[in-house]
Every structure is written in structure tokens, then in C-alpha cells.
Amino acid sequence: MTVNFRYAQEKIKLQRTRLQLIKDVSKEGGGGLSTNQEFRDAGAEEWGGTAARGDFDRDYEEREELTIERIQEMLEKRQFKELKDELENNMYPVDLADILEDVNEKQLVLIFRLLVKEEAAETFSYMNSDLREVLIGALTDSELEEVMEEMYLDDTVDVLEEMPANVVDRLLMVTNEEKRMQINQLLQYPEDSAGSVMNVDYIALNKEMTVEDAILKIRQVGLNRETIYTCYVTEKKRLMGAVDIKDLLTTGESRVIEEIMDTNMLYAHTTDDQEEVARTIMKYGLIALPIVDNEHCMVGIVTVDDAMIVLQEEETEDISIMAGVNPNDESYFGTTVFEHVKGRIPWLLFLMLSATITQMIMNSYEAAIAVMPQLTGFVPMLTGTGGNCGSQSSSLVIRGLAVGEIEFCDLFKVIWKEIRVAVCVSLILAVINGLRIMVMGQGDVLMALTIGVTMACTVIIAKVVGCSLPLLAKKVGLDPAIMATPLISTLVDISTISVYFAIVSGVFQLGA
Amino acid sequence: MTVNFRYAQEKIKLQRTRLQLIKDVSKEGGGGLSTNQEFRDAGAEEWGGTAARGDFDRDYEEREELTIERIQEMLEKRQFKELKDELENNMYPVDLADILEDVNEKQLVLIFRLLVKEEAAETFSYMNSDLREVLIGALTDSELEEVMEEMYLDDTVDVLEEMPANVVDRLLMVTNEEKRMQINQLLQYPEDSAGSVMNVDYIALNKEMTVEDAILKIRQVGLNRETIYTCYVTEKKRLMGAVDIKDLLTTGESRVIEEIMDTNMLYAHTTDDQEEVARTIMKYGLIALPIVDNEHCMVGIVTVDDAMIVLQEEETEDISIMAGVNPNDESYFGTTVFEHVKGRIPWLLFLMLSATITQMIMNSYEAAIAVMPQLTGFVPMLTGTGGNCGSQSSSLVIRGLAVGEIEFCDLFKVIWKEIRVAVCVSLILAVINGLRIMVMGQGDVLMALTIGVTMACTVIIAKVVGCSLPLLAKKVGLDPAIMATPLISTLVDISTISVYFAIVSGVFQLGA
Known part of the structure; x- marks a missing residue:
């Protein structure tokens, strides 16, 4: 003292x-x-x-x-x-x-x-x-x-x-x-658990104390504690309630802590995920969240400043995964070239090899391409637009899942919304692109219509795949962020090219 | 009272x-x-x-x-x-x-x-x-x-x-x-300014007060204030210092506020950007940041709970923009289908029309494609890999800029790092893909080498473009997040296809 x-x-x-x-x-x-x-x-x-x-x-x-x-x-x-x-x-x-x-x-x-x-x-x-x-x-x-x-x-x-x-x-x-x-x-x-980010320095009070006793205790031990804004009431180490410093200061000094403590307070367990703890702190606007062990004994607190850091790290991790990079805890410059390569190569390799499927589909239409080589000129535009549509939907859903706005039970609500959006978007794109094709002399009305129909199918498939995969990933316990642009665009490439060559070879009677 | x-x-x-x-x-x-x-x-x-x-x-x-x-x-x-x-x-x-x-x-x-x-x-x-x-x-x-x-x-x-x-x-x-x-x-x-998110209820003290007076004042007005954890010392409304409630409680009651107040405190102006204010609160682990007007008069505080909400909104906005969606303030379900279409169509349209360039390049190689139609089968794989590489680099740099780890002056440091990463990545991808081509009988050693060289060029261009555009955007005052996957992948498509057809038509003497 x-x-x-x-x-x-x-x-x-x-x-x-x-x-x-x-x-x-x-x-x-x-x-x-x-x-x-x-x-x-x-x-x-x-x-x-x-x-x-x-x-x-x-x-x-x-x-x-x-x-x-x-x-x-x-x-x-x-x-x-x-x-x-x-x-x-x-x-x-x-x-x-x-x-x-x-x-x-x-x-x-x-x-x-x-x-x-x-x-x-x-x-x-x-x-x-x-x-x-x-x-x-x-x-x-x-x-x-x-x-x-x-x-x-x-x-x-x-x-x-x-x-x-x-x-x-x-x-x-x-x-x-x-x-x-x-x-x-x-x-x-365990790493990323509440226990791993908590602070063991907090102010513990007894419920029998008066407000005056409590303030005296804070005076004595306060300087060694990271936060004194919320004090916790424990009995044989078990968490019984919480008292805000504001309540202590605005209450008569002779009152007993038991009378003014909040017994309806939130808490989490040492093994809970740190991101969930941080989101709880954010949702309820808390300064700190008490952490208890399996016996309901209070062992520490997670403070709001640590919660902010956790959320920032988790968001950086999400953005990395969404870009097909395996995240690490280091900063960009803190990561060596070798580690950068290690983090990026798995997805690149997997996606490159997956593109073999696209290639095989195109190769099966070799004869058609030889007859009408101008058909291939539309491929990057179609796959690009499909990829962008899918990436829009998956990003919005991944973010909605992360902040807790969207849940798996919303699956059909999300799909229905995306289908309606896709129909509107594809109509606009198909019409404008059709006009462009005719104005630039790249084809006649039939070509414009064919590309338009392919575009519509592509956009609708891309949006439905893009919005449902993150939700399904969440359901089976995977990180929804892996169902982002890189994977979606590879899947959309495959479907776009299948649809495109099926349609054009039918319309122009090219035969595979 | x-x-x-x-x-x-x-x-x-x-x-x-x-x-x-x-x-x-x-x-x-x-x-x-x-x-x-x-x-x-x-x-x-x-x-x-x-x-x-x-x-x-x-x-x-x-x-x-x-x-x-x-x-x-x-x-x-x-x-x-x-x-x-x-x-x-x-x-x-x-x-x-x-x-x-x-x-x-x-x-x-x-x-x-x-x-x-x-x-x-x-x-x-x-x-x-x-x-x-x-x-x-x-x-x-x-x-x-x-x-x-x-x-x-x-x-x-x-x-x-x-x-x-x-x-x-x-x-x-x-x-x-x-x-x-x-x-x-x-x-x-203005929208998104510190003034628009601040709270005008805070506890103001005078520097002549004793600690006892200050605590009495908090007792009297505390219940009407959102936070009492930090009190601010003002003189004729001008911000002079800050006192943490912890210091008030752990200090002798007869001391004068002037002696214990922190005059080296941080503050921001009403017109400062809310995201910067939130990042300052996070960086320094503050509970609240005082906000002053042009006359240095204190007008309010931004509290840490509001800062967390601001950061979450800004991050949602970044993720939307990175996916080519113009952000709005509403939630996913709170946004109508029409508004979703309005938010998504501009980028889709712009990128679809940009793909016309890719198409024109491919059309100029029509003759070559007619002779060797199997060449086109490699296009989606090459553009896909290029797009993924570019998206990895741009996402990491955009995030680094957002959290303040990377700045424009790091441009060459970033480019140098990305070039080294790109060389390693492209070697691995080219070798594995070359082996795959030969194993699957899609081509001979010459074809494998040609695709390998194209792959290496593509990856290096993609990574350099991907990492530098967000930095350049920041420099000219644009939001770096627009330089993300959709735009990068369209740019990379163009460069990949130019490089690819230039190389193959040279190697296989096809002539444009």
C-alpha cells in the first residue's frame, strides 16, 4: 500500500x-x-x-x-x-x-x-x-x-x-x-482464446463492502490495475456481479456493494474465441468483459483496447484470406519474402491447377474455335464479368457473416435477393453489351443475343454461387472468407465457359 | 442536482x-x-x-x-x-x-x-x-x-x-x-467528421478545483454523462488538460486539479475525419478523445464505443469497394434490390466495357488462333493466375494503408519486395504447370517453356501493378480500395493476353 x-x-x-x-x-x-x-x-x-x-x-x-x-x-x-x-x-x-x-x-x-x-x-x-x-x-x-x-x-x-x-x-x-x-x-x-488476451489485473470487491470501503480499496490498489472503470464482485473467487465506477461515485457511501452491483452482467469463458469476446464488447459498448474459468471463478478481464486490436487483426486476416493469402501474425514488412511466398503459393497453385478444367472444356471445342476464332475474344469479358459479379456477392455475404448481420438460416432470403439483383444487372449488361457488339461491328443481332443470353446465365450463376458458398462454409465450420474472389472466380470461369460454348455451338451449329 | x-x-x-x-x-x-x-x-x-x-x-x-x-x-x-x-x-x-x-x-x-x-x-x-x-x-x-x-x-x-x-x-x-x-x-x-459522431455530454473541471471538488462535481452531474472515466479541464471553454478518474481517486483530496492534470493529451478537431479519430483512439488505447473547434474550445468527446462502430463501418465500406460495390450506409438486408443494383452496376459496366480492349487484342490474333486453337485453352488459366496474383498484392497493400502500416513513401520498398516474391512464385508455378502440360500431353517442352515464360511475365506484372496502384491512388487522394481485385484483374487480363499472344506468335511463327 x-x-x-x-x-x-x-x-x-x-x-x-x-x-x-x-x-x-x-x-x-x-x-x-x-x-x-x-x-x-x-x-x-x-x-x-x-x-x-x-x-x-x-x-x-x-x-x-x-x-x-x-x-x-x-x-x-x-x-x-x-x-x-x-x-x-x-x-x-x-x-x-x-x-x-x-x-x-x-x-x-x-x-x-x-x-x-x-x-x-x-x-x-x-x-x-x-x-x-x-x-x-x-x-x-x-x-x-x-x-x-x-x-x-x-x-x-x-x-x-x-x-x-x-x-x-x-x-x-x-x-x-x-x-x-x-x-x-x-x-x-489456446491461441486466439479469451484466456490468451485477457489481463489478470482487475479490481475485485466483496459484496459485503460498503461503497466507502470499495473506494478506499480502489485508492489502494488502483494504480497497479490497467483499468478501474469497472470493478468486479467476487465471492471465493466466483464472479457475482459488476459495479461501474460511476455507480460507486454517484451513490451514498454507506450503501453496501450487494445493493448496487449489477448481477445481470455479461461474461465469457477462458476458452471462448477472442473474436467473439471482442464483438460482444463492441455490441454492448463495454469497457471490459470479465473472464471466468470452468468453475465460474473470475480469472481476468479483456479490455476494450485489446478488443479493438483483436478485431483489427481478425479483419486483416479476413482480407488476406479473401485475397487467397494464408494469413500470418506478422505485418507486411515484418514478413520475409520466403514467408510471403509460402503464404501465397498454396492458393495460386490450387487455382492454377483447377483452371485445367476450364482448359479441357475449351479444348473440347477446338474444332468450333478453328471455324469461328472470333468467339474466343468474348471469353475474357464473360469470365471477367462473371468473376466480378460473384466477387461482389461473396464479399458482401462474408462481411455480413463477420459482423453478425447474416446467418446461415438466411440462406434462401439471401439467394432470393441475389437472384433478383442478378436479373436486373444481367439485363442492363446484356443490352449495353449487345448494342456495343453491333455498333463496333463485332457481330449481328444473333451474335448480340447469344452473348446476351450467356451473360445473363453467367451473372445469375455467379451471384448465386457467390452468395451461397460463404454461408455453406460457415455451416460446415470453415472460415467463410475462403469462399471469396479467387475460388469463386475459378468456379465461375468453369461454369461461364461451359455455358458459353454450349450455347454458341448450338446457335451456330458448330458441334463440339 | x-x-x-x-x-x-x-x-x-x-x-x-x-x-x-x-x-x-x-x-x-x-x-x-x-x-x-x-x-x-x-x-x-x-x-x-x-x-x-x-x-x-x-x-x-x-x-x-x-x-x-x-x-x-x-x-x-x-x-x-x-x-x-x-x-x-x-x-x-x-x-x-x-x-x-x-x-x-x-x-x-x-x-x-x-x-x-x-x-x-x-x-x-x-x-x-x-x-x-x-x-x-x-x-x-x-x-x-x-x-x-x-x-x-x-x-x-x-x-x-x-x-x-x-x-x-x-x-x-x-x-x-x-x-x-x-x-x-x-x-x-459534415458527414463522417469527428463533429458528427461526437457526444456533447462530458465532465468539465476547472484547474483551480481541488480533487475533492472534482469528485463532488462528478457525483452531481455524473449520471447524466455518457462517460466519466476521463474528465476534461477547461478554462473559458478552452481545453487545457485531462484527468483520468483513476488519478482523481488515487490522489490526495486537497490537491489542485492543475497539479495532476495531463496537459500533453491528444485531441482532434470537429472537422477531422472520423476514421482518423477512431484510429487515434485505438492506437493510443483511449477511452475517449476530446474534440475542439477552431477556437480550441472543447465541444465534445468521441468515445471508444463509437470509435469501434466507426472502424467497423469503414472496414465494411473498404470491403465493399474492394469488391467493386459502391458502399451505402445500410445493411445488406436493409438495402433494397434496386439500391443493390445501383451500387453494383457502375463497376460491372465499366469493367465489361474495358474488357473490349482484351477482345480487340485477341481478335487481332484471329488467324493464329484458327491455326492453333488449343492456344486459347491456356487463356483462362493465365488470366486467372495473373488476377489472383494481382489481387493478393493489392489486398495486402490496401489493408496495410488502412491500418497505417504502409505509406506512400514505402512505394519502392513494397515494389522491391513484391518483385522478389513474384520471381519465386512464378518459378514454382511455371515449373509445376510445365510438368502438368507435358504429363497431360497438352504440349511439348517448347509449349511448356512458352507458357512458363508467359506465366512468369504475367505474375511479375500483376504483382507490381497490384501493389503500386493502391499506393498511387492514396497519393492522388483517391480511396486505395478502388484499386482492388476487379480493376486489377481487368488490367492484368489486358497485359496477360498481350504478352501471351506476342510470345506464342513469335515462338510458333504464327504472325498476327
Whole structure:
């Protein structure tokens, strides 16, 4: 408890220093960008507007942005004290982690050692794994110990999962016994489960406590918790209810927690899928969702910021799969050329070989093609249009499934809608294309009609196949995203070419 | 102030009733699903696990899920008091809004009138616009007035934007003067701007206040604010700093706000793009971002739950555009067939007509095709593989741009990476396809080599075009998502066919 209060004091002192510092700068009439606006100015071009500045907020705003150039300049001039101050008061850990990617190893270690330990730990958790390894190699055991102590447990687990075994050993060696046990526990949850993204630091209250007791408890332990916005009521570790900090503050202090707690709260299990947990947090507008184990004991919370990251990752994964790329957890640049090839080749190979079917169909009409070679000119247009139609339908359905708007039971409703859309679309396309054929002298009315009928069949088949395959995939437990453009367009190619040559060889009496 | 305290009392009473009720049910030994688990059970199939239940949490958990069937049954039996209780204590507004879509008009109005006003307002804000119109037609002026009073201002604005003019007039008539002015203000912000999604209810503190004063103020006004987790320090309305509720609670009560406030906080302008605001909230893990006007006066906040919705909408929009569908704000089923056609036809038409170029190229090789008709059999495979390769690259780059990982200045880095990937991929594809051609007797070594070289050129062109067009689009201010599969595959079709026929007519001396 005393320790926590010490932190609080420390923090206040820092804040004071900061205010003082800003005022000094503004008195000296220091120009440059305003601190508050650093993030706006960095993205000013994108944001469209120019950052507004007035005299009124001088006292608080005058501070030059801490860029990589300024940091390196200060390092060269050995202005360590000034740099330390600026790093504390004029830099966000997530931005610093970006900057550290572009400095050399010596500077990296130097800068990292200037950080106060909370910020060091947070910056460390935002770094990429290469940078972390360099840093771990350079820091002393006691420095590492401090970082490990300050990091939230979920971040620690993320770090450990990405490190080679010898580094993990070293990190675990400098971690205290209790935390090591918690880490081992978390590492055992399956990948992509709620347990693997949850945070074990939350505020637990008893239902017998008064509101006053509860607020006192928050005062004591709050600084070590990632979020205090919602507190959880447990009895022998079992989750009984939730109390929002707002309710605690707006209620009489003598009331008992049991009276004001919400017993109708949502929760999830450690083994639940992280995406479902994130979607629940989003749907109900929650700040955090409590996670319980099989005995209904509360073991952690998933917070809204982690939920946002989960959703972004899942959406990136969906977009990759929809483009025929096996997803990995790394970023685009973080993925090596070899891994990119590995992720892309399976679908390309499978689809290329599937196209053999198309080829065999066309080869069976070789004689017809030899007689009327101009027929083949229409093939890319027909397969292209079919592919685009199928891709429109499948993408909309895949997205509808992902956000929970469409379900398997809507199958016939979706198909009926797509058929009506397809009829309208194909009529418009067929008429315009028919006119084009005649105007450009590529054929007579019969040719225009033939292509038109093929177009209509193609569009309708493409839309029905495109909308139903994702739903069927979902039903049999596959990821609907695999039923996207690449696969759909290959299937549509096959059907388009079959339909096309069947129709033209009938109409023009070419015989296969 | 007195009003606020009255609400607090009311809420506590409700919570007590709820607890009491649950205990009664469990004493009667009522079976059925547990309340807490209703949301899990509803999605049990998807979630993969079975909901764990034990005896330990009986007191709090025994409550049957309030399904549409049970609601309708209670309405028929005229058990209004019981239904009112259940609606208060066993139902989330977002779920109720879903259920209300499936009841008839009479039941809709009946159920809505049973809701306590806070829940009525929240349910109303989750409804679709058709349902809202029905309800507005059925409610009395004073009932509407209550709903309008209880709704958060950002939700009110959303409702008004979707209503026909006569309904808007009626709604504004029952709104008090002050709120009407605020609404008019909000309606003037451009669509998709931070101003249009912000909430004007936040807690403003003065820097001279002590922590004790601040907590007292939160107690007084907190219940009417959407979020109290972060409070903002203003001076003559100008944004000076931010204080987290955690800092207020963990700090000595006599400290002055100026000492503990964070002056280095992030903020955005009313005219900033809502997606950028949402991405900032996500990047920095914020609960809310303050929004200021051109005079740096604070006018509202964008909260993390709204940011999540903005991001989901933007991602749905991106996926639509990437599939060649002009996005609209409605859901899949909320969009009429005519609107679906309108959204899909422009790209289909444009791409179909662009395919005329492909056709003209093929027609110019008519003589060659007549001599070797089997050449055309390779066309769908080559264009398909090219399209898939291009679509892989463009999708990864579009996503990288959306999440801020890739920027225009990375153009050459991206192209270099894609070229290396393309070389590896094309080698693998060409060799395997060459073997297939010979094994299946579709051609000799020369044919296999020719197709292999074409394949390699196609893949490299596709990957370079696919990765650079989204970046170039971004540079000239277009949405990178339009440079996705449909457009890329049409462009790749043209280049593939040009390359293919140029190579084969050279190798087999066919002459155009």
C-alpha cells in the first residue's frame, strides 16, 4: 500500500515539473510546434485541416515535437537530463517504439535507459520482436527485472511467446515466483482464446463492502490495475456481479456493494474465441468483459483496447484470406519474402491447377474455335464479368457473416435477393453489351443475343454461387472468407465457359 | 442536482428489486437457463464450449432467458407487471431492439410503454429507422418528449438524420430549446467528421478545483454523462488538460486539479475525419478523445464505443469497394434490390466495357488462333493466375494503408519486395504447370517453356501493378480500395493476353 502511494506522489511531482517546464519555455518565447498538436501535425496532410493555434493556450501548448532528429541531436550533445525530461513529458510510448526502430543499437539502449520504468515497460511492450531481442541482450539482469515487473501480464505473455527459448529462460529467471506462475498459466490457454488476451489485473470487491470501503480499496490498489472503470464482485473467487465506477461515485457511501452491483452482467469463458469476446464488447459498448474459468471463478478481464486490436487483426486476416493469402501474425514488412511466398503459393497453385478444367472444356471445342476464332475474344469479358459479379456477392455475404448481420438460416432470403439483383444487372449488361457488339461491328443481332443470353446465365450463376458458398462454409465450420474472389472466380470461369460454348455451338451449329 | 440524485435513488431501488426477484425465483427452484448465461447460450454453438453451471452461483444466476416467445406469451396473458420487471432486469436494450423487429405494431407499442425511460431511450437509439417511424407515429407527445430527453445527443442526431421531414418537425417540437440548439449545431458538421459522431455530454473541471471538488462535481452531474472515466479541464471553454478518474481517486483530496492534470493529451478537431479519430483512439488505447473547434474550445468527446462502430463501418465500406460495390450506409438486408443494383452496376459496366480492349487484342490474333486453337485453352488459366496474383498484392497493400502500416513513401520498398516474391512464385508455378502440360500431353517442352515464360511475365506484372496502384491512388487522394481485385484483374487480363499472344506468335511463327 505504501508503495502505491509513493508512486502516486512521484507521478504528481512529474506532472508539476512538466507544467513548470512548459511555462518556462513559453516565457522564453520558444517557437516551434505545440505539444498537444504534435500528433495532429504529424498527420496534418491526411487530416485535411490545418492545426489551429491561438495565443490563449500558449502556457500549455508551446513545446516542440520530439522527433528522431531532435533525440539524436540531444544524444550527440549529451543533453541527457533534457532528453530524459522530454521523453517523460513529451512522448507517447507507442510513438517512441516506432522511433526506436530507426536508431542504432547504442542509441537504442541509451534512450531506453533514460526512460522512467513505467514508460520503459510500456514502450517495450509496443516494440517489435527484433528490437526487443537486441534490448534484452544489452540490459543488465536488474534492469530487465524492472521492466518485467512493470509490464502488464498480458503484454509479458505476448513478449514471451515471440522470443527464442534462451531469451525466454533469461526473462523468466529475472521474474518473481508469483508472476512466473501466472505467466505459465496464461501461456497454456489456446491461441486466439479469451484466456490468451485477457489481463489478470482487475479490481475485485466483496459484496459485503460498503461503497466507502470499495473506494478506499480502489485508492489502494488502483494504480497497479490497467483499468478501474469497472470493478468486479467476487465471492471465493466466483464472479457475482459488476459495479461501474460511476455507480460507486454517484451513490451514498454507506450503501453496501450487494445493493448496487449489477448481477445481470455479461461474461465469457477462458476458452471462448477472442473474436467473439471482442464483438460482444463492441455490441454492448463495454469497457471490459470479465473472464471466468470452468468453475465460474473470475480469472481476468479483456479490455476494450485489446478488443479493438483483436478485431483489427481478425479483419486483416479476413482480407488476406479473401485475397487467397494464408494469413500470418506478422505485418507486411515484418514478413520475409520466403514467408510471403509460402503464404501465397498454396492458393495460386490450387487455382492454377483447377483452371485445367476450364482448359479441357475449351479444348473440347477446338474444332468450333478453328471455324469461328472470333468467339474466343468474348471469353475474357464473360469470365471477367462473371468473376466480378460473384466477387461482389461473396464479399458482401462474408462481411455480413463477420459482423453478425447474416446467418446461415438466411440462406434462401439471401439467394432470393441475389437472384433478383442478378436479373436486373444481367439485363442492363446484356443490352449495353449487345448494342456495343453491333455498333463496333463485332457481330449481328444473333451474335448480340447469344452473348446476351450467356451473360445473363453467367451473372445469375455467379451471384448465386457467390452468395451461397460463404454461408455453406460457415455451416460446415470453415472460415467463410475462403469462399471469396479467387475460388469463386475459378468456379465461375468453369461454369461461364461451359455455358458459353454450349450455347454458341448450338446457335451456330458448330458441334463440339 | 436534486434531479440527478433522484435518478440515483431510483436506480438503486431497481437493482434491489432485481436481486430480490432473482432470489425468489431460485427459492422456487425455477429451472431454465441462468440469466448471466443468456448471451452465451444464445451463441453457444458458435462459441464452441458448453456453458458451465454449478450450484455455487444459483442465487445470482437462475433466470430464464427473455425470448420473443416468452414476451409474447406474457403479453397474451396480460402479465404486464412481470414483463415490465423482466424487461428491466433481464434484457439489454441492444437485444430488445432486435426482438422488436419481429413483433407486430400493437405489441411494439405495448412493450415500449413498459420500459423505464432510460431503457426506452437506449432501445430507441438501437432500432432501425422503419421501426422508429412506426413508434413515433404511435406515441403521444409527452411520451416522445421523455424519449428525446433521455437520449444522448449523438444518438438523437443519428435518429433525426434518418427521419423524413415531417417526423423531424414533430420530434423537434417536443424537444426543449437548449437541446434543439445543440442538435442544430451537431447537424451542421459534415458527414463522417469527428463533429458528427461526437457526444456533447462530458465532465468539465476547472484547474483551480481541488480533487475533492472534482469528485463532488462528478457525483452531481455524473449520471447524466455518457462517460466519466476521463474528465476534461477547461478554462473559458478552452481545453487545457485531462484527468483520468483513476488519478482523481488515487490522489490526495486537497490537491489542485492543475497539479495532476495531463496537459500533453491528444485531441482532434470537429472537422477531422472520423476514421482518423477512431484510429487515434485505438492506437493510443483511449477511452475517449476530446474534440475542439477552431477556437480550441472543447465541444465534445468521441468515445471508444463509437470509435469501434466507426472502424467497423469503414472496414465494411473498404470491403465493399474492394469488391467493386459502391458502399451505402445500410445493411445488406436493409438495402433494397434496386439500391443493390445501383451500387453494383457502375463497376460491372465499366469493367465489361474495358474488357473490349482484351477482345480487340485477341481478335487481332484471329488467324493464329484458327491455326492453333488449343492456344486459347491456356487463356483462362493465365488470366486467372495473373488476377489472383494481382489481387493478393493489392489486398495486402490496401489493408496495410488502412491500418497505417504502409505509406506512400514505402512505394519502392513494397515494389522491391513484391518483385522478389513474384520471381519465386512464378518459378514454382511455371515449373509445376510445365510438368502438368507435358504429363497431360497438352504440349511439348517448347509449349511448356512458352507458357512458363508467359506465366512468369504475367505474375511479375500483376504483382507490381497490384501493389503500386493502391499506393498511387492514396497519393492522388483517391480511396486505395478502388484499386482492388476487379480493376486489377481487368488490367492484368489486358497485359496477360498481350504478352501471351506476342510470345506464342513469335515462338510458333504464327504472325498476327
